[in-house]
Amino acid sequence: xxxxxxxxxxxxxxxxxxxxxxxxxxxxxxxxxxxxxxxxxxxxxxxxxxxxxxxxxxxxxxxxxxxxxxxxxxxxxxxxxxxxxxxxxxxxxxxxxxxxxxxxxxxxxxxxxxxxxxxxxxxxxxxxxxxxxxxxxxxxxxxxxxxxxxxxxxxxxxxxxxxxxxxxxxxxxxxxxxxxxxxxxxxxxxxxxxxxxxxxxxxxxxxxxxxxxxxxxxxxxxxxxxxxxxxxxxxxxxxxxxxxxxxxxxxxxxxxxxxxxxxxxxxxxxxxxxxxxxxxxxxxxxxxxxxxxxxxxxxxxxxxxxxxxxxxxxxxxxxxxxxxxxxxxxxxxxxxxxxxxxxxxxxxxxxxxxxxxxxxxxxxxxxxxxxxxxxxxxxxxxxxxxxxxxxxxxxxxxxxxxxxxxxxxxxxxxxxxxxxxxxxxxxxxxxxxxxxxxx
Amino acid sequence: xxxxxxxxxxxxxxxxxxxxxxxxxxxxxxxxxxxxxxxxxxxxxxxxxxxxxxxxxxxxxxxxxxxxxxxxxxxxxxxxxxxxxxxxxxxxxxxxxxxxxxxxxxxxxxxxxxxxxxxxxxxxxxxxxxxxxxxxxxxxxxxxxxxxxxxxxxxxxxxxxxxxxxxxxxxxxxxxxxxxxxxxxxxxxxxxxxxxxxxxxxxxxxxxxxxxxxxxxxxxxxxxxxxxxxxxxxxxxxxxxxxxxxxxxxxxxxxxxxxxxxxxxxxxxxxxxxxxxxxxxxxxxxxxxxxxxxxxxxxxxxxxxxxxxxxxxxxx
Numbered sequence: 223x224x225x226x227x228x229x230x231x232x233x234x235x236x237x238x239x240x241x242x243x244x245x246x247x248x249x250x251x252x253x254x255x256x257x258x259x260x261x262x263x264x265x266x267x268x269x270x271x272x273x274x275x276x277x278x279x280x281x282x283x284x285x286x287x288x289x290x291x292x293x294x295x296x297x298x299x300x301x302x303x304x305x306x307x308x309x310x311x312x313x314x315x316x317x318x319x320x321x322x323x324x325x326x327x328x329x330x331x332x333x334x335x336x337x338x339x340x341x342x343x344x345x346x347x348x349x350x351x352x353x354x355x356x357x358x359x360x361x362x363x364x365x366x367x368x369x370x371x372x373x374x375x376x377x378x379x380x381x382x383x384x385x386x387x388x389x390x391x392x393x394x395x396x397x398x399x400x401x402x403x404x405x406x407x408x409x410x411x412x413x414x415x416x417x418x419x420x421x422x423x424x425x426x427x428x429x430x431x432x433x434x435x436x437x438x439x440x441x442x443x444x445x446x447x448x449x450x451x452x453x454x455x456x457x458x459x460x461x462x463x464x465x466x467x468x469x470x471x472x473x474x475x476x477x478x479x480x481x482x483x484x485x486x487x488x489x490x491x492x493x494x495x496x497x498x499x500x501x502x503x504x505x506x507x508x509x510x511x512x513x514x515x516x517x518x519x520x521x522x523x524x525x526x527x528x529x530x531x532x533x534x535x536x537x538x539x540x541x542x543x544x545x546x547x548x549x550x551x552x553x554x555x556x557x558x559x560x561x562x563x564x565x566x567x568x569x570x571x572x573x574x575x576x577x578x579x580x581x582x583x584x585x586x587x588x589x590x591x592x593x594x595x596x597x598x599x600x601x602x603x604x605x606x607x608x609x610x611x612x613x614x615x616x617x618x619x620x621x622x623x624x625x626x627x628x629x630x631x632x633x634x635x636x637x638x639x640x641x642x643x644x645x646x647x648x649x650x651x652x653x654x655x656x657x658x659x660x661x
Numbered sequence: 662x663x664x665x666x667x668x669x670x671x672x673x674x675x676x677x678x679x680x681x682x683x684x685x686x687x688x689x690x691x692x693x694x695x696x697x698x699x700x701x702x703x704x705x706x707x708x709x710x711x712x713x714x715x716x717x718x719x720x721x722x723x724x725x726x727x728x729x730x731x732x733x734x735x736x737x738x739x740x741x742x743x744x745x746x747x748x749x750x751x752x753x754x755x756x757x758x759x760x761x762x763x764x765x766x767x768x769x770x771x772x773x774x775x776x777x778x779x780x781x782x783x784x785x786x787x788x789x790x791x792x793x794x795x796x797x798x799x800x801x802x803x804x805x806x807x808x809x810x811x812x813x814x815x816x817x818x819x820x821x822x823x824x825x826x827x828x829x830x831x832x833x834x835x836x837x838x839x840x841x842x843x844x845x846x847x848x849x850x851x852x853x854x855x856x857x858x859x860x861x862x863x864x865x866x867x868x869x870x871x872x873x874x875x876x877x878x879x880x881x882x883x884x885x886x887x888x889x890x891x892x893x894x895x896x897x898x899x900x901x902x903x904x905x906x907x908x909x910x911x912x913x914x915x916x917x918x919x920x921x922x923x924x925x926x927x928x929x930x931x932x933x934x935x936x937x938x939x940x941x942x943x944x945x946x947x948x949x950x951x952x953x954x955x956x957x958x959x960x961x962x963x964x965x966x967x968x969x970x971x972x973x974x975x976x977x
Contacts, residue, residue, distance in 0.1 A: 296939050324942070412828055422834065424920045476813055478831030479923040484812050491815045614940040625923035629836045648941075651725060 248282045249548040251309035251541075254301075255285060256294035256533070266568050274555055281548040283310075291533070292614075295321075298538065302326055307538035309549035310556075312367055315355040315534045316609035319448050322358040323611060323652075328537045330362040333550045347559075347575045351530050354445050354606030364534030365557045366574035368565060370502040371528040371604055372433045373597055374521065378514035380405055380415070380495040391496075391518035395437075395464060398496075398521040402474035405495035413476070418468055419494040422479035422628055428617035430498055431624060432529045432608050434461035439524035441605075448611045449653040453620055454642035460523060462634035466627050479625050486510075500531060501597040505570035508593070517593045519600050526603040532571060570594070572601060611652035619644035719948035739949035749950060751925050752933040755840055759929060760908040762844040763851070768900055770852040772893075775859030776885075789860070796854035804917035807846050808833075811918070833918050836926040843927050846914055851907065855900045862896030863889070894968075902965035909958050930954045 253271065257263045264287050271285040288294040291314035298311045299321075313321065321327045334344055341362045345353050352366040378388035384404040392398040402417030420430055432442040440457025444450035452458060468475040480488070486503065488494040490510055498520065499507070507515065520528050535553045537546065555561065559577045566573035567587050578584055579598070588595050610616050622644075623637035632640075695702075720739055724732040743749050774792050778785040795803065810817040811832035819829045832842045866889055874888045890897075912931045915921060921928035921936070928936075930950065938947035 292939075422923070424922055476831060478813070478834035478836075480813060480831065480834050481808075483808065484834075487809075487812060487815055493814050612941060615936075618940075622922070622924045626836070629834075629923060631836060631924070 248280060249544050250282045250284065251545050251548050251552065253283050253285050253310045253312075253552065254288045254294055254298050254308045255312040256288055256291050256314075263569060266565070270556070270561065270565070274552060277555075281551060283552055291317075299324075299326060302538050302540055305540065307540040309537060309541050309545050310552055311536050311538060312533050313364070313536045315352075315364065315366065315369070315530070315532050316607040316613055318355060318364045318534060318536060319358050319609040320611070320613050321536065322363050323448070326539060327363055328539050328546070330365070330537065330550075334362065347577050349572070349574060349576060349601055349604070351601065351604030351606065352574050355530065355609060356534055364536045365553055366532065366534050367557060367562070368502075368569060368571035369530050369532030369574050370500045370571055371530055371597070371600055372430055372498055372520050373501045373504070373600065374518045375489060375497050375499055375503075375507060376516050376518065377489065377492065377495045378516050380492070381516075384495075388514070388516050391516060392521050393519070394521055395523040399468070399472055399474070402468065402496060403472055406474045413473070415492065416476055416488070416494045417474035418496045418498075419475055419480065419485045419488055420465075420498040421482040421485050422625060423481040424618060424621050426482050427479075427621045427624055428608065429500075429529060429531060431458070431461060431465075431620060433498075433520050433527075434464060436527035436529060436605055437461075437520055437522040437525065442529070443608050443610055445606050447657065448609070449649045449657055451608075451610060451616055451620075451642070451645050451649070453645055454638050457524075459634060459638050462624060462627060462638055464523075465624065466634045469628060470630060478629050489515075501600075502531070502569070502571050504593060504597060505568075508570075508591070517596045519596070519603070526600075527605050528600060528603060529607045530604045531607055532574075572598065610649065612648050615648050616645045619648060716948045716951050719944050720952045721945075723945040735945070739945040740953070743946055743949045743953065746946075748925055748928065749933055752921075752928045752930050755926070755928055756908065756930045758840060759844060759847075760905060762841065763847045763908060764901060764904045767848045767852040767855060768897070768904060770848065771855035771900065772859050772897075774852065774856040775863055778856075779860055779863045789856075792856055793853040795850045795852075798850070800850065800911055800913040801917055803846065803850055804914035807842075807914070808918060811842060833927075834923055836923050839919060839923060839927045843914060843918070847907075851904065855904065858896055858900050859893065862893045866892040898965050898968040902962050905961050905965065906958065909954055 255264075255267055257267070267287075268285055271283050275282055286308070288297045294311065295313060295317055298308055298313070301307055318327070331341065334341060341357070341360075344362065345356065348356070348366055349369075352369060356362060356364045356366055374391060376388060376391050381388040381391075381401075384401075386401055386404060392401045398418070405415070405417035406413060407415040421427065435442050435452075435455075435458040438457040438460045440455060440461070441452055442458070443452065465475075469477050482499065482503075485494065485497050486499060486507065489497045489499075489507070490512070492513070504517070519526055535556060537549050537553065541549065557575070559573075559575050559581065562573040562575050563578035563581055563584050565571070566578060567583070573579065573584070579588075588598070608617065620641040623632065623641040626632040627634055627637045721734060721736060722732050723735045723739065778789050778792070798806070813819060813829070813831045813834065816832070818832065822829045830838045833839045870888050870892065871884055874884050879887065909930060912929050912935075915927055915929055915932050916935075919927045921932050931954070934947050934950045934954070937943045937950060
């Protein structure tokens, strides 16, 4: 008995020592980040994290480079499943819905409440187009970090050669087709230079199809309900038909699928005069394009509209209270005006905060790089990014059909019908649990 | 039996002694054997047997993604869903075409390479290294290189074809061509590796058989067909076995080059499993597809290994 009591006292003392030492020690947290563009970005991110660690003594952040967007999601979810969730993850912005539905990430509302602010106030400084992808079911789940939209890049030299004015890039689909025809160079049946090209690989294609259908007045998906996509609609059919016609009627775009790397290479090599790529490629193109180029809005048929892309900071469930608080502090620091502005100038992505563009450094940067200004102006027309239940599979349903169209295996009319059928099948389990779960 | 014999005889150096001592010694030696095996057994259990068990269990359950709801037992339903999935059937068909298209040409090429460089001369050593080189390049790196070779219009392949006045297709972006481009890459990558086995196999073809055939007036073709090839039967069976295993276990190039596209034209079974598990979060379906692929793999390996044994017995 005596022994037990003494043991108990000892344990208590040990526990006291332990907790007090914990209270004094730093909180260590992990931060997973992807790099969609290789090399320099990872080094810059490591530098930022070091700067944060040096700026205070309470929190020690370990930055873990986790590959592409998709791999980052995989690794973060695997770590969470194994009981060691990362505190903060930089996650592709359209995965937020899926992660929330899977119950993997924390609502950020309690942190806002603790700061005495509201979601509306907090998001007030972020571009309106970014709000939808940061919130799920009217709660904040992600803090936007860097963002992009599709952009039309044109070869100015080719424009002059073809008798077009590079200062007036095509604004509508009619002008786009017209310019593409003039820019295409043929040698008999063989095409020497294509007037237009766009990436057709998975992920990119879905994003660009959403840009084209939005420019055609469409929405692609239901922003407030994860169980609906609008594939078999006039706006998507028009977009699909445009792609089909560019290849097979106007013959200004190569048939088959070309990945983003192939499209930018063709643009650099002067084999494509106009290309549709992300604003995230702006720095890459600026550094590698040898001849003069220009950028322009994605041409419209009905209205100017593009989806956003990019990544948000999310926090994982299953971490201790101390770790959560530390993680939130780090999120707040990373998403501060200065850090976001610096990262934007380094990468070419947008800074999601409007205030970042009021700083002197940014104003100076925009004056020196007018192409960044065009990309920024287009943000006024930006729409939320496609996000549903089973985002990737539902997107692939459309992409598989569009790839068949680009290969001449299917007509646009049939393709959008088949894509809709496949997507509805995939969404069915969610629909049954939600919209069709009736009293 | 063999382990027992070796340890008893060699390691413990057992002299001929009364039965009881032998039995006790034998027990001790078994214990030693198991103790020596323990680390590898633990590793095997943790990283092979448990996952295998887990996959078998997962294949019989369904875990709804996100929509709320717990894991439940569904029996063979996952297998029915996998077999009814058009994407799975296409991946299986693609895999079959890929296997037949790759294994045949790479084994024939490997044999021809081996016959050409079997004599050890300095020149042949250089040629061997060149032929073996593609095997030294990791598949991911090879695929990244081929991305630039296959680039439509500006790629290396199209560049040289243009010099001949030919315009190539969109190598990995055309639904009819993409799988064959993947086949071509794989043959380039693997033939040199299989060549090594044939070079080794050729050293074991009895010289006197070849000489006897030559004396009997057989020409080179006849010597190859009636003497060398039958003697190489165990090598061929082995090479075909590992080649077939490669067909189901290596999809790095698909991941790098096409992600299974366009329109699933280059989707292979392993990549389909990856997509079901990590893109669609359907662990049940992924597990069922895994069980099916591994079963096929086991059958194929068993068949070829049988062939190999039969071949070597005939040799002996």
